[in-house]
Amino acid sequence: MGILNTTPDSFSDGGQLQRDGALDLDSALARARDMVAAGADILDIGGESTRPGAEPVSVAEELRRVIPLVAAIDRELDVVISVDTSTPEVMHEAAAAGAGLINDVRALQRKGAMEAAAATGLPVCLMHMRGEPKTMQQQTDYQSVVAEVLDYLLGRAGAAQQAGISADRILLDPGFGFAKSLEQNLSLVRHLPELAKKGYPILVGMSRKSMLGPITGRDVDQRLAGSLALALLAAQSGAKIIRVHDVRETVDVLRVWSAVGSAV
Numbered sequence: 024m025g026i027l028n029t030t031p032d033s034f035s036d037g038g039q040l041q042r043d044g045a046l047d048l049d050s051a052l053a054r055a056r057d058m059v060a061a062g063a064d065i066l067d068i069g070g071e072s073t074r075p076g077a078e079p080v081s082v083a084e085e086l087r088r089v090i091p092l093v094a095a096i097d098r099e100l101d102v103v104i105s106v107d108t109s110t111p112e113v114m115h116e117a118a119a120a121g122a123g124l125i126n127d128v129r130a131l132q133r134k135g136a137m138e139a140a141a142a143t144g145l146p147v148c149l150m151h152m153r154g155e156p157k158t159m160q161q162q163t164d165y166q167s168v169v170a171e172v173l174d175y176l177l178g179r180a181g182a183a184q185q186a187g188i189s190a191d192r193i194l195l196d197p198g199f200g201f202a203k204s205l206e207q208n209l210s211l212v213r214h215l216p217e218l219a220k221k222g223y224p225i226l227v228g229m230s231r232k233s234m235l236g237p238i239t240g241r242d243v244d245q246r247l248a249g250s251l252a253l254a255l256l257a258a259q260s261g262a263k264i265i266r267v268h269d270v271r272e273t274v275d276v277l278r279v280w281s282a283v284g285s286a287v
């Protein structure tokens with residue numbers, strides 16, 4: 024899954040697809056083409072930054088950033104379009120414009136989101152987070168992060184099924200970097216195989232994230248090797264979708280891993 028942020032303020036690639044304060048559709052489409060050519064099966068389009076400390080965005084602005092790009096990619100490229108949103112109106116409009124997956128870091132907890140997602144008939148990715156991006160890093164007091172994340176995700180999967188989203192349309196994500204310390208993130212990496220055995224496909228996003236900073240001593244634009252190491256670990260642990268900035272390099276790593284695996 025390649026990351027396509029239309030935001031001015033995302034932590035790694037914010038502002039890269041903006042011109043004069045608005046989405047530059049040509050640049051965004053060019054980036055989408057590159058990612059698909061590099062081997063991405065899914066593109067994740069987001070119009071609201073979820074980095075720690077990020078400010079919320081209005082519904083109108085999120086729609087303006089996301090929907091024209093979803094429609095343009097749907098017209099031109101053969102790829103699954105994921106929409107990274109918690110906003111019911113965006114879910115609805117994105118589905119109509121051609122989206123094939125809803126990726127919600129708030130696990131459909133925003134008012135009206137569960138109903139809106141169910142009405143689209145699309146698969147949903149439910150991610151673990153506490154609170155809101157602006158303040159989430161003040162909420163890292165877990166008794167057992169692995170047990171609590173598991174509990175939360177299975178609870179949200181149950182709620183989604185109650186709302187009419189069938190189990191085969193639910194993916195789970197432990198939410199690396201969302202209300203978690205470095206040690207808690209690492210613990211979740213170690214326990215990914217447990218989560219992967221709960222019967223739902225697992226999506227993970229660790230690309231360039233701050234957990235790699237203290238481990239490698241690298242700034243955000245120098246974390247490719249660390250991100251690839253985590254992508255491989257996640258795949259070996261059973262993750263089915265890896266959300267990344269660097270599609271070409273990640274696809275190479277996964278192809279090598281897959282070739283070795285199938286030779287055994």
Ligand code: 9MG
Nearest residue numbers: 107126150196198199227228
């Ligand atoms: C939008 N977004 C940012 N980080 C993410 C992650 O780790 N997982 C998912 N599903 N979405 C994310």
